[in-house]
Amino acid sequence: MSTILVTGATGNVGSRVVADLVAAGVRPRVLIRDTARPVNPWLDDDCVEVAFGDFDDVSSVDAAMSGTDRVFLTSADGPDKVAHESAVIAAAQRTGVERIVKLSAMHARIGSPLPAFDWHGRIELELADSGVPHVLLRPAFFLDNLLMVAPGVAATGHLAAPTAGARAAMIDVRDVAASAAGALMSNRDLRAGYSLTGPESVTFAEVADALGIATGRSVVFDDLTPEEAAPRFAGAGLPPWLAAQLSGAFGVIRDGGFDAVYDGVSELTGRPAHDISSWVHMHAPAFAEPATATTAARQT
Numbered sequence: 001m002s003t004i005l006v007t008g009a010t011g012n013v014g015s016r017v018v019a020d021l022v023a024a025g026v027r028p029r030v031l032i033r034d035t036a037r038p039v040n041p042w043l044d045d046d047c048v049e050v051a052f053g054d055f056d057d058v059s060s061v062d063a064a065m066s067g068t069d070r071v072f073l074t075s076a077d078g079p080d081k082v083a084h085e086s087a088v089i090a091a092a093q094r095t096g097v098e099r100i101v102k103l104s105a106m107h108a109r110i111g112s113p114l115p116a117f118d119w120h121g122r123i124e125l126e127l128a129d130s131g132v133p134h135v136l137l138r139p140a141f142f143l144d145n146l147l148m149v150a151p152g153v154a155a156t157g158h159l160a161a162p163t164a165g166a167r168a169a170m171i172d173v174r175d176v177a178a179s180a181a182g183a184l185m186s187n188r189d190l191r192a193g194y195s196l197t198g199p200e201s202v203t204f205a206e207v208a209d210a211l212g213i214a215t216g217r218s219v220v221f222d223d224l225t226p227e228e229a230a231p232r233f234a235g236a237g238l239p240p241w242l243a244a245q246l247s248g249a250f251g252v253i254r255d256g257g258f259d260a261v262y263d264g265v266s267e268l269t270g271r272p273a274h275d276i277s278s279w280v281h282m283h284a285p286a287f288a289e290p291a292t293a294t295t296a297a298r299q300t
């Protein structure tokens with residue numbers, strides 16, 4: 001059986017990739033930099049092989065890569081992203097890895113004004129130049145991004161974003177991870193890249209309605225103009241690159257750039273992607289009125 005190394009194994013996507021591999025009977029090797037932090041608190045330690053290491057420490061990445069056949073490549077977004085993922089690609093090239101499954105992004109492109117899309121474009125080029133066989137996963141806007149505004153929705157009953165009424169086929173992180181696990185385990189010839197989306201393209205007004213149904217309260221959608229939204233992004237205390245990324249992502253949504261639905265999730269997992277109602281039901285407590293959430297917590 002192949003040895004699969006999961007990078008970013010404590011992250012939103014990577015931790016779910018680990019869980020999906022374990023559920024499928026695979027014992028992945030996981031690259032972890034913090035010896036005190038569990039990978040997946042719900043997993044038994046024996047389910048994974050831990051390789052302690054840091055993208056900034058080449059010898060630790062080399063050691064983790066030794067004997068590895070397939071790699072899930074992801075890292076935190078930020079100014080070090082290209083250097084971090086390049087270090088993994090270089091180690092994979094040295095050790096003869098047979099497949100890298102890289103978590104990229106729809107609209108990844110060198111020179112994109114959205115910082116993360118530019119970084120992903122650079123890493124994709126690095127992969128192409130490396131000669132290491134690879135599969136690119138290019139997800140649309142994550143539904144899970146909505147969790148950033150969940151406390152505000154819970155407190156006010158309003159969801160606000162600059163969308164100009166556009167639709168987006170947002171994707172559940174569970175489906176991104178399951179697609180990655182599928183690509184890592186598959187023994188078929190895979191395509192060079194897969195666009196990953198949810199099963200339907202929805203407006204944010206429809207998301208607000210779905211949140212209202214799931215939480216049993218009214219959730220109103222305020223469709224802001226880009227001018228109204230700009231100070232909110234700038235004043236949210238985010239690093240400038242993240243404010244630019246989020247603001248730019250809503251520009252892509254307004255331009256219809258996330259409207260198309262693709263079947264990458266079902267191709268890689270053999271089942272349909274989760275729809276919006278599945279996502280909102282899972283996350284309803286985060287959006288519920290505080291009193292409701294407290295009552296629900298007391299009842300469990």
Ligand SMILES: NC(=O)c1ccc[n+]([C@@H]2O[C@H](COP(=O)([O-])OP(=O)(O)OC[C@H]3O[C@@H](n4cnc5c(N)ncnc54)[C@H](OP(=O)(O)O)[C@@H]3O)[C@@H](O)[C@H]2O)c1
Nearest residue numbers: 008009010011012013014054055075076105116140141142
């Ligand atoms: N949000 C969207 O709408 C969207 C859409 C398309 C694509 N994407 C892409 O999806 C990815 C986000 O994935 P995610 O949410 O899973 O990221 P995440 O939760 O931020 O996870 C980042 C992982 O990288 C690890 N890491 C960071 N620095 C490291 C280092 N120096 N050495 C070793 N490991 C290190 C972190 O470990 P620690 O736990 O130790 O910090 C963590 O496991 C990004 O590439 C993003 O561009 C996002």
